[in-house]
Amino acid sequence: MGWLRDLFKDTRPVCVHCNETKTDEEFEGSPTCWSCERDILEEREFAAEKKYNCPECGAEMKKAKKKGIIVDKCPKCKGVYLNAGELKSIINSVRSSSENDGFASGFVLGLVID
Ligand SMILES: [Zn+2]
Numbered sequence: 001m002g003w004l005r006d007l008f009k010d011t012r013p014v015c016v017h018c019n020e021t022k023t024d025e026e027f028e029g030s031p032t033c034w035s036c037e038r039d040i041l042e043e044r045e046f047a048a049e050k051k052y053n054c055p056e057c058g059a060e061m062k063k064a065k066k067k068g069i070i071v072d073k074c075p076k077c078k079g080v081y082l083n084a085g086e087l088k089s090i091i092n093s094v095r096s097s098s099e100n101d102g103f104a105s106g107f108v109l110g111l112v113i114d
């Protein structure tokens with residue numbers, strides 16, 4: 001039955017990023033599966049964000065994504081800081097959600113828990 005397997009052989013190139021998934025998708029000229037493409041774009045989005053040092057202890061803030069909103073979090077003293085754009089997205093989300101759906105409390109709890 002080898003011929004049958006050859007007939008239906010998946011001839012698509014393998015994703016150059018994970019070396020696993022065969023894909024028709026291309027990203028910047030290289031075969032890239034959709035999940036690798038998403039990872040790359042997400043990483044770039046993080047890298048493009050300005051880095052801050054913690055105003056409390058001076059440690060470099062780490063980016064954390066909470067409910068689609070990127071916040072700066074200090075790994076040392078656990079402080080959480082928002083820039084104007086981040087704060088605005090949170091306010092918009094809170095405004096557009098009803099008081100009962102728990103977005104605001106879920107968001108704040110999510111920050112405290114991890
Ligand atoms: Zn991949």
Ligand SMILES: [Zn+2]
Pocket residue numbers: 054055056057058059074075076077078079
């Ligand atoms: Zn700190």
